[in-house]
Amino acid sequence: MHATTAIVTGKPGKSRPRGGMTKKRPVDWLLLALVIVGAIAVIAPFYLVLVNSFKSPVDYANSGPLALPENLDFSGMVAFWERVNFPEKVWNSIFISGVVAVLAVVISMLNAFAIGIGRVRGRSWIVLLFLMANLLPQEALLYPLYYMFKSVGLYDNVWSVIIVFTVIQAAFGTYLLSSVYGTFPKEVLEAASIDGASRWQILWRVVFPISRPTLSVLLIFFFIWTWNEFLIPLTFLASNANQTVPVAISVLQGDRLMDVTTTSASALLGIIPTLIFFLIFQRTLTRGITAGAVK
Amino acid sequence: MSQTTRTPRVRPPAEQPLIPQRRGGSAAYWPYLLPGLALLIVIVIVPLVWNVYLTFTKWKGVRAPEFIGLENWVKIFGDDDFWTSFANSIWMVLAMVVLPTILGLVIAALLFDVVGRKFGGRTASFLRATFYLPQILPVVVAGIVIGWIVRPGGDGALNQMLGVLGIRPVDWLGQMPSALIVLMVVLIWVQLGYPVVVFMAALQRVDPELYEAAELDGANWLQRFTSITMSIIRPEIFVVTLTCTIAALKVFGPVYVITGGGPAGATLVPAYYAYQEFFTKRNVGYGATIATVLTIVVVIVSIVFIRVQNSLERKERAGL
Numbered sequence: 222m223h224a225t226t227a228i229v230t231g232k233p234g235k236s237r238p239r240g241g242m243t244k245k246r247p248v249d250w251l252l253l254a255l256v257i258v259g260a261i262a263v264i265a266p267f268y269l270v271l272v273n274s275f276k277s278p279v280d281y282a283n284s285g286p287l288a289l290p291e292n293l294d295f296s297g298m299v300a301f302w303e304r305v306n307f308p309e310k311v312w313n314s315i316f317i318s319g320v321v322a323v324l325a326v327v328i329s330m331l332n333a334f335a336i337g338i339g340r341v342r343g344r345s346w347i348v349l350l351f352l353m354a355n356l357l358p359q360e361a362l363l364y365p366l367y368y369m370f371k372s373v374g375l376y377d378n379v380w381s382v383i384i385v386f387t388v389i390q391a392a393f394g395t396y397l398l399s400s401v402y403g404t405f406p407k408e409v410l411e412a413a414s415i416d417g418a419s420r421w422q423i424l425w426r427v428v429f430p431i432s433r434p435t436l437s438v439l440l441i442f443f444f445i446w447t448w449n450e451f452l453i454p455l456t457f458l459a460s461n462a463n464q465t466v467p468v469a470i471s472v473l474q475g476d477r478l479m480d481v482t483t484t485s486a487s488a489l490l491g492i493i494p495t496l497i498f499f500l501i502f503q504r505t506l507t508r509g510i511t512a513g514a515v516k
Numbered sequence: 517m518s519q520t521t522r523t524p525r526v527r528p529p530a531e532q533p534l535i536p537q538r539r540g541g542s543a544a545y546w547p548y549l550l551p552g553l554a555l556l557i558v559i560v561i562v563p564l565v566w567n568v569y570l571t572f573t574k575w576k577g578v579r580a581p582e583f584i585g586l587e588n589w590v591k592i593f594g595d596d597d598f599w600t601s602f603a604n605s606i607w608m609v610l611a612m613v614v615l616p617t618i619l620g621l622v623i624a625a626l627l628f629d630v631v632g633r634k635f636g637g638r639t640a641s642f643l644r645a646t647f648y649l650p651q652i653l654p655v656v657v658a659g660i661v662i663g664w665i666v667r668p669g670g671d672g673a674l675n676q677m678l679g680v681l682g683i684r685p686v687d688w689l690g691q692m693p694s695a696l697i698v699l700m701v702v703l704i705w706v707q708l709g710y711p712v713v714v715f716m717a718a719l720q721r722v723d724p725e726l727y728e729a730a731e732l733d734g735a736n737w738l739q740r741f742t743s744i745t746m747s748i749i750r751p752e753i754f755v756v757t758l759t760c761t762i763a764a765l766k767v768f769g770p771v772y773v774i775t776g777g778g779p780a781g782a783t784l785v786p787a788y789y790a791y792q793e794f795f796t797k798r799n800v801g802y803g804a805t806i807a808t809v810l811t812i813v814v815v816i817v818s819i820v821f822i823r824v825q826n827s828l829e830r831k832e833r834a835g836l
Binding site: 264266267273331332334342347350359367405424445451455456466492 | 646657662671672773808
């Protein structure tokens with residue numbers, strides 16, 4: 222959790238008043254208390270889901286939702302895990318999100334190379350086109366895509382989802398990278414050109430390594446965004462064996478199996494993978510969000 | 517999530533590529549754009565045009581669509597469910613844009629100004645991470661979490677807690693306005709962390725000396741906040757409002773997992789309504805019409821935002 226501290230306290234000399242940290246008026250304590258109360262309200266649903274996932278239904282009925290479990294009971298967790306074949310769903314999500322992230326970064330890079338460095342004609346319109354593709358509601362493409370995938374035999378196949386999200390994420394990547402490449406240091410490119418490198422070689426041996434930090438932020442974002450997607454996987458992945466984690470968890474809500482503690486366990490299993498990503502990539506995520514906002 | 521509103525201004529004086537050319541000029545770069553553009557045409561542009569065509573047809577998804585002219589477009593304006601779904605979009609905007617932006621400004625300012633300075637940066641960034649935590653969840657999972665809490669009947673967590681106070685179990689999702697409020701709570705919960713993180717980063721640009729000068733002039737905290745802070749972090753406020761407004765118009769997942777549009781269609785949103793028409797009722801043409809209206813609204817909102825921002829920037833540069 223402290224990985225981002227560096228960002229907040231990046232300029233300690235500037236961000237702190239001359240009085241130092243010691244002068245705390247009562248009102249400061251009151252404001253701190255207020256923020257903490259807010260933070261507790263945000264955390265509370267996580268707490269509720271966590272403690273109640275490990276209770277037996279009897280324990281839950283007796284002790285209520287706020288208490289810690291009397292004994293750790295894994296029956297709800299196990300019931301849900303087996304019912305959805307959770308490892309299979311995790312693998313589907315990892316495979317889809319991973320392939321999308323890599324393909325979308327490659328395509329963004331090729332597009333941005335032509336737009337930002339090659340400065341092809343009409344590029345501001347092309348960038349606008351890609352941006353619009355990313356902003357569109359997916360419903361506007363949903364039925365034609367559904368019909369197209371059915372006719373080519375890709376319906377209920379993970380590759381249908383992979384293709385769609387590669388395009389949608391690459392649209393955003395093109396928009397962002399084009400402006401990054403537009404300010405690429407010209408001297409580096411000229412030097413490579415004088416050394417006799419072709420465009421293709423310059424792209425892979427010069428542009429790619431230099432822009433790797435930006436590309437890796439894009440890669441992580443594409444992965445997580447694709448992981449969190451719902452509408453298109455829900456529509457295109459009909460059979461159980463192909464579903465992603467969010468889809469598999471949602472379609473079972475309201476099922477007869479889902480008593481109160483099993484439902485809680487299902488929510489917890491949905492939370493855990495993204496929580497792991499958050500802990501691993503926290504620094505990159507925070508930087509990416511703020512960089513994206515100010516560009 | 518982290519989209520920016522400004523279209524990059526790649527308009528250098530020369531139209532030459534950045535790499536000195538032997539031959540071909542910028543046209544030699546078209547092959548690099550081909551795979552991306554081809555995919556965009558097949559996966560986005562063709563379906564989009566096709567979807568607009570479908571609005572003029574009646575189609576069950578099998579056999580050939582039947583051309584019916586403007587019938588769907590006439591029907592949609594007299595359709596109460598359609599108007600309900602867009603009216604609910606306003607509530608979604610309130611829950612995803614207005615409230616998170618205002619709360620986010622207050623929390624970011626408190627974390628930065630009070631907690632960060634008086635209690636240390638570590639406390640501030642720990643609290644910031646806490647507010648951000650729901651943002652990482654797939655929005656349907658967030659919906660399931662909150663949906664679990666408001667589970668109807670005696671075994672729902674909220675009902676159990678209220679039961680201690682002697683309140684009988686409430687069917688939160690079976691009635692209005694509580695069903696809509698539950699949806700809004702999910703969205704506020706998920707969304708709040710985004711403005712907090714963005715605004716806190718932006719606040720670092722505010723020069724403390726400006727504050728001190730204002731303090732000497734006798735300005736109180738609120739005056740300083742509105743006149744200095746707000747104007748400096750305005751670009752961020754813009755980006756957050758634009759991206760969140762578009763996301764609010766597109767809300768689908770929470771409605772799907774929590775209310776299913778119910779009770780009796782009262783919590784329909786455009787995205788969910790279109791989905792229902794496509795796949796539950798098999799009125800593909802009508803679903804396409806709803807989706808097209810939604811697309812038009814999203815495009816108009818984006819254009820208006822970008823226009824307003826550009827004109828504000830121009831005014832600023834002109835020294836107003």
